[in-house]
Amino acid sequence: MQKADYRNAMSRLGAAVNIITTDGPAGRAGFTASAVCSVTDEPPTLLICLNRTASVYPAFEANGVLCVNVLAPDHQALSGVFGGKTPMDERFAAGRWHAGVTGSPMLDGAAVSFDCRVVRSTAVGTHDVLFCEVAAITLGDTAHGLVYFDRRYHGLMTTAD
Numbered sequence: 001m002q003k004a005d006y007r008n009a010m011s012r013l014g015a016a017v018n019i020i021t022t023d024g025p026a027g028r029a030g031f032t033a034s035a036v037c038s039v040t041d042e043p044p045t046l047l048i049c050l051n052r053t054a055s056v057y058p059a060f061e062a063n064g065v066l067c068v069n070v071l072a073p074d075h076q077a078l079s080g081v082f083g084g085k086t087p088m089d090e091r092f093a094a095g096r097w098h099a100g101v102t103g104s105p106m107l108d109g110a111a112v113s114f115d116c117r118v119v120r121s122t123a124v125g126t127h128d129v130l131f132c133e134v135a136a137i138t139l140g141d142t143a144h145g146l147v148y149f150d151r152r153y154h155g156l157m158t159t160a161d
Ligand SMILES: NC(=O)c1ccc[n+]([C@@H]2O[C@H](COP(=O)([O-])OP(=O)(O)OC[C@H]3O[C@@H](n4cnc5c(N)ncnc54)[C@H](O)[C@@H]3O)[C@@H](O)[C@H]2O)c1
Pocket: 006, 007, 008, 010, 011, 034, 035, 049, 051, 126, 148, 151
């Protein structure tokens, strides 16, 4: 199977869009990720797949903490800024942040933020799978979301029944 066939197929597997952030001895870093899912609720643990060639990889590996900021519909441009190439200071200047209990940046206005400690990681092909235990959660005011599907963003708005 060609890589392009796999990616074309995966473009139909819609996923929430998240900005993953970290801060600590190796400095502040953040990137956009759709490869995020829940593993178990005992203990509360989610996983994130991070490409080892990403410029942010050394910071995430060294800091050992991170925050999963689940994006809302108005964060489409922010997702693009954290989606590669932009210098780190410019990425963070595009949003408003406060520090979570692990010190990782939490995004003001996120649908929800999961402040985590990385408890294990496994290399699979080009990516590391980071298993992250949730230390604290901040729920946003609304349950609106942002989904990446068919290589485009789609806003999810909760409406009254
Ligand atoms: N899991 C990832 O690493 C991942 C996911 C989405 C997008 N991206 C990055 O964003 C760029 C644009 O993505 P797009 O969705 O517009 O078009 P695309 O054709 O590059 O990707 C289509 C789908 O394939 C999957 N995918 C893409 N790159 C991958 C990778 N390196 N490893 C595992 N799965 C991957 C994702 O589900 C993505 O939505 C990609 O070239 C890639 O650099 C990476």
